[in-house]
Amino acid sequence: MSRLNSKLLSILKKYSILFILIGLILVISILSGGVFLRITNLLNVLRQISVIGIISLGVTMVIITAGIDLSSGAIVAIVSVVVASLLQSPTAADRLFKGGQPWPVLPILIIGLLIGALGGLINGGLIAKFKIPPFVATLGMMTFARGWAFIYSEGRPRGSLIPQFEIIGQGSLFGIPNPAWILLICVLITHVILKHTLWGRYTYALGSNIQAAIVSGINTNRYILLVYTYAGFLSAVASIVLTARIGSGQPGLGMSYELDAIAASVIGGTSLSGGIGSAGGALIGALIIGVMKNGLDILNVSADFQQVMRAIIIVVAVIIDVRKNIKRS
Amino acid sequence: MNQYVLEMIGIHKHFPGVHALKGVDLRVKPGTVHGVMGENGAGKSTLMKVAIGLYKADAGTIRFKGEEVSFNSIHEALQKGISMIHQELSPLPYMTVAQNIFLGREILNRFGLIDHKAIDREAGKILEELQIPISPSRIMGELSVAQMQLVEIAEAVSRNAELVIMDEPTSALTEKEVDHLFEIIRNLKNRGVAVVYISHKMDEIFKITDEVSVYRDGELIDCRKTSDLTRELLIKMMVGRSIDQFFQKSKAKIGEIILEVEGLSRRGVFRDVSFTLRRGEILGFAGLVGAGRTEVMETLFGIYPKDKGTIRIKGKKVDIHSPYDAIRNGMAFLTEDRKRSGLYLNLSVRDNIAIASLKEHLKGFLINHSKIHSICEQAVQTLSIKTPNLEQQVMFLSGGNQQKVLVSRWLATSPEILILDEPTRGIDVGAKAEIYKLMSTLAQEGKAIILVSSEMPEILAMSDRIVVMHEGVKIGELTREEATPEKILHMATGETLATFQEAR
Ligand SMILES: Nc1ncnc2c1ncn2[C@@H]1O[C@H](COP(=O)(O)OP(=O)(O)OP(=O)(O)O)[C@@H](O)[C@H]1O
Ligand SMILES: [Mg+2]
Numbered sequence: 001m002s003r004l005n006s007k008l009l010s011i012l013k014k015y016s017i018l019f020i021l022i023g024l025i026l027v028i029s030i031l032s033g034g035v036f037l038r039i040t041n042l043l044n045v046l047r048q049i050s051v052i053g054i055i056s057l058g059v060t061m062v063i064i065t066a067g068i069d070l071s072s073g074a075i076v077a078i079v080s081v082v083v084a085s086l087l088q089s090p091t092a093a094d095r096l097f098k099g100g101q102p103w104p105v106l107p108i109l110i111i112g113l114l115i116g117a118l119g120g121l122i123n124g125g126l127i128a129k130f131k132i133p134p135f136v137a138t139l140g141m142m143t144f145a146r147g148w149a150f151i152y153s154e155g156r157p158r159g160s161l162i163p164q165f166e167i168i169g170q171g172s173l174f175g176i177p178n179p180a181w182i183l184l185i186c187v188l189i190t191h192v193i194l195k196h197t198l199w200g201r202y203t204y205a206l207g208s209n210i211q212a213a214i215v216s217g218i219n220t221n222r223y224i225l226l227v228y229t230y231a232g233f234l235s236a237v238a239s240i241v242l243t244a245r246i247g248s249g250q251p252g253l254g255m256s257y258e259l260d261a262i263a264a265s266v267i268g269g270t271s272l273s274g275g276i277g278s279a280g281g282a283l284i285g286a287l288i289i290g291v292m293k294n295g296l297d298i299l300n301v302s303a304d305f306q307q308v309m310r311a312i313i314i315v316v317a318v319i320i321d322v323r324k325n326i327k328r329s
Numbered sequence: 330m331n332q333y334v335l336e337m338i339g340i341h342k343h344f345p346g347v348h349a350l351k352g353v354d355l356r357v358k359p360g361t362v363h364g365v366m367g368e369n370g371a372g373k374s375t376l377m378k379v380a381i382g383l384y385k386a387d388a389g390t391i392r393f394k395g396e397e398v399s400f401n402s403i404h405e406a407l408q409k410g411i412s413m414i415h416q417e418l419s420p421l422p423y424m425t426v427a428q429n430i431f432l433g434r435e436i437l438n439r440f441g442l443i444d445h446k447a448i449d450r451e452a453g454k455i456l457e458e459l460q461i462p463i464s465p466s467r468i469m470g471e472l473s474v475a476q477m478q479l480v481e482i483a484e485a486v487s488r489n490a491e492l493v494i495m496d497e498p499t500s501a502l503t504e505k506e507v508d509h510l511f512e513i514i515r516n517l518k519n520r521g522v523a524v525v526y527i528s529h530k531m532d533e534i535f536k537i538t539d540e541v542s543v544y545r546d547g548e549l550i551d552c553r554k555t556s557d558l559t560r561e562l563l564i565k566m567m568v569g570r571s572i573d574q575f576f577q578k579s580k581a582k583i584g585e586i587i588l589e590v591e592g593l594s595r596r597g598v599f600r601d602v603s604f605t606l607r608r609g610e611i612l613g614f615a616g617l618v619g620a621g622r623t624e625v626m627e628t629l630f631g632i633y634p635k636d637k638g639t640i641r642i643k644g645k646k647v648d649i650h651s652p653y654d655a656i657r658n659g660m661a662f663l664t665e666d667r668k669r670s671g672l673y674l675n676l677s678v679r680d681n682i683a684i685a686s687l688k689e690h691l692k693g694f695l696i697n698h699s700k701i702h703s704i705c706e707q708a709v710q711t712l713s714i715k716t717p718n719l720e721q722q723v724m725f726l727s728g729g730n731q732q733k734v735l736v737s738r739w740l741a742t743s744p745e746i747l748i749l750d751e752p753t754r755g756i757d758v759g760a761k762a763e764i765y766k767l768m769s770t771l772a773q774e775g776k777a778i779i780l781v782s783s784e785m786p787e788i789l790a791m792s793d794r795i796v797v798m799h800e801g802v803k804i805g806e807l808t809r810e811e812a813t814p815e816k817i818l819h820m821a822t823g824e825t826l827a828t829f830q831e832a833r
Contacts, residue, residue, distance in 0.1 A: 217656035
């Protein structure tokens, strides 16, 4: 009997986060009298969570290495203003670069992605080569990138983007918003990286015990570098999605997104002490945050109170996580 | 006067997926040394953790000095008079030896602040009294595993407990330190203190214990007077069958030189160490704790940089700057400190076994999971690793089973040069025999093996040649035929073979 109990308990534990999401959806659906479950609203939720979801995938990998990334929001901002400035239509009043047609969209996207990856690469380099604690290194990158975003854009939003670009954030395919598709692709790619490649398995290993990872013949520096670069890259992806959705590049964009992403990741079961986490978990974490935010909006809960609620949810999630991972006897 | 100091009756303990204790008993008389034996995962450590209140029993009674108890914390157990040396050492690495010894019972000065001087002084006294040559002001994390073990012994013994539980206290110690520990235990016994002594080493059990309880699969098999037991009987009780050949050393063809180490030095640690290793050979490394054997291997494997010396593999000079380089050159290294540099505690058994050999099992960019799965299943079979499944986090395995996981990890890399540093630490007799057999087979296949071990019988039985080290220097080399325990011990204390023979 007690064996059955313990088995049930371990299943409950393993999927506890999924049950929390389902419970949350049920509660909000009932409280909102079904408004939450309307298709338009559900699509809205998907659109809302895409950006944080994409960022939290990279952040999850970083946390699996027992690191942290505080620079995601700032990287969103710098990528946003650079990409937007290059994509303003020739008639835009606030155009940063006067004259001529903008370049085709694709090379500009690549530039944006490279900027994000470069930011991550610098993070990784500082951490792996110069042994700067991740918290400090990425805090530095956060203010550095945010500063450049303001300098570059002269402190102003850059709007009137060409429509071919805005489709990325505003269009949809088979009725599902494009941002959600992009999120889905990112989840799949990250899942494959984590579960099916050397890079992924080594990421878990070095986060779990770096000394053992070195002895196992893992080039830990290389993989730390790679993980932070990937996180920067995903922040850039998120930035492009967001910039296209709101139709302008803003230096103040993505403020405190890094915290939401970390929260999503931790709610999704990533352990801050390293070695544990998954792409699916990060997605569910982002969904929980998104569903809650949307639900509270529908229920007309004030933004201030929402903040308080979110804090409680995060702490509860971390308590669950810690209890799950108690290792010392 | 009670007949028993500790009495545990019908203890049950469940973990998710494991029924670790199935109603077991343990009765310890005052002033005796009570041996506890059993295969890896039999439930020995769990039973002890239940005794001191680290785990709660699901059912059963515990009596200490006749009084029924159920401790809620180690602290409570300590205050009642039970102290324990844990199998998994858990020192605070950034604190000093003295601070570790006095953890939880710090000496305060008259302002209520911690009196560091007094702690240092008292710790120094304790260590001196026990004749443990470690300075109380050293940082714990810098000590070797053996030294940490000595510090933990000092800590447990100095608590003036009436019952001291020792869970594999000698797994990292050499014979000399073990003898020393036995002296300490005899002193305790004379003072009427009871000792529960868990070990996989037969010699120790016969030397020091008065009674032995044997467990298997969470059940008590029997409790007997040590004087009524024989080695064979004990093994049979533990394993459920007899093992006909314990040290299996088959004749292997000694081939060409595969590894040549010349003048290897690391400042302040060891100097000018040279040796060769041939295919099919098992080269033993003997010495006392702190002789520098582990450090030589760590340097050879690229974990630490060398200051001087050359390494040749298959006649070619190689540069090894990291374990990555070493592995690429066909080496594997089972490290001695399984927690610090071996295990990924919160990863699965599967990950722990596969991590070093993943590279060999790729399909394009992707890992061939089914191949990995069958390799891990095979490993679990071969060494009979006790785990509910491959997904179990390795932290939940018993100490010996964790060690088996690490052995499997390195065997899975199919290395040409296998360095084993205390490979059988904490491993039960059955699995030990299995590992010796594996070593022999590997040697026959033309692999070369370096065996660093503090277990004399193991080194003598398995090695073709034995290098003896003392304080960072290679004292000499003995062939299998020349080697005797006396010779090795003498050389290990710094005498050369020549002076030893002269003295004869
Ligand atoms: N915290 C835990 N969670 C789950 N299972 C556990 C836990 N602790 C121990 N076990 C399991 O209980 C069984 C008994 O473990 P225990 O550590 O008592 O063995 P042991 O006899 O001390 O073995 P060894 O000789 O290897 O030290 C093992 O199968 C082990 O995997
Ligand atoms: Mg044990």
